[in-house]
Structure formats: structure tokens, C-alpha cells
Amino acid sequence: MVEHETTPLKLFIGNYNYSSWSLRPWLVLRKAELPFVEEVINLDVPGYKDRLLEVSDAGTVPVLDVRGERIPDSLAISEFCAKAVPNLWPKDPVDKAEAKRVVTLMHEGFPHIRREAPMNLRRRTETKMPQSCLDEAAEISDMWDELLGRHNGPYLFNDWSIADAFYTPVATRFTSYGLPRSHRSDTYISELMSDPDFQDWEMQAFSETHILPETDAVNR
């Protein structure tokens, strides 16, 4: 038996409503069926940065505790899960390389959609979004279309993979900010939003009372 099966993993996360980076590895751990406990660190409250730095030198969430060792970063945690459990990346090596490419695109890119349409699960607005944000949304919708068409969806590489975990928080932004998308991308968004694990996370977000006024005010 792998040792971490006897010692539960612990995932430190930010607010359910706002922490898109936390949602990604949380979904991966759920799909991997690795038992884990979670601890929420509310962001932007007095002393929160000290608490983040106590948990890891990265000073950010998510962080995974593995028997006292800390793994910061959503992608590093996802890779840890993929080493422990098969099938979190596509099996076909070319598809796997492509999945890693689109995950890296999300992990490092799309600055406008991240800044101008931050994840905010409780939010529904019809405000006109900045053109830079609309341009990135169109780029993402085109990319989803191409992958869903080529792999014959429902997920980007047909079976659920880490790529879908990385784009779930993006799908929530299309819903929150009414970002334009193709019919096929809309179907993909509905698939991700009706995922039972995502819905468990969303329920926690809806019952959370802590708010981040600055995030709520973006493009109000």
C-alpha cells in the first residue's frame, strides 16, 4: 500500500467563491479518488499572508501537505496526483503532450480574463467586458471548439483530464460575466458546471459568507 493512502493528504485552499487556483487541484484530487482533508485560508483578511507563509514559502494557495512535505502550485499538485493515479492525463502520448500544452497556456497565460473576469462563483453580470477580455474569451472558445471537435467531447480530450480541471474555473467566468461562446463551447461549459464534484465545491462557495469587496467590484 502506498504510504499516503494511510495518511490523509491535506489541501490548503483559498475561498471557495474566488480561489480559481485552489479549485483546479481540488477537482483533480476528487477525480483521482485520493482521500484528502482541506483547510480554507480566507484571503485578504488581516494576517492572511502570514498564515500563507506559515503553510509554504510560496505564500499562495493551493498547497498540498504530503506527510509534512508541502507541494505548492496547482500544476505541481496535479502532477503529483497523476503520478499516484493513472488516467488523469490522456493515455495517447500525443494527446497527453497537447493536454499539457493547453494546461500550461492556462497556468501561464490569459492575463486579461484572469484580471478582468476573476472567478466569482456567486457573480452574475451583463456588464460589457473590456475588449482584451472578450478577445481572450474568443481565443479560449475557439480552442475548446477545436479540441472538442477533434476528440469528439464531452471533455477536451474526450475522457475527463487535468485539462478540464484547469478550464473549469474559466468556464465559470463565461457564466458569471456572460462571455460570448460558440454552441459547442456552451455545451462544454454546461458539462463542467453539472459535474457533481464541481457542484460540491460550488455549494461551499454559495454558503461562504466572507467576501472580497475588490473582486466583487471588478467590472461591476
Ligand SMILES: N[C@@H](CCC(=O)N[C@@H](CS)C(=O)NCC(=O)O)C(=O)O
Ligand atoms: N501559480 C500558482 C498561483 C497561486 C495563486 O496565485 N493563488 C492565489 C489565490 S487563487 C493566492 O494564494 N494569492 C495570495 C495573495 O492573494 O496574496 C498556482 O498555480 O497555484
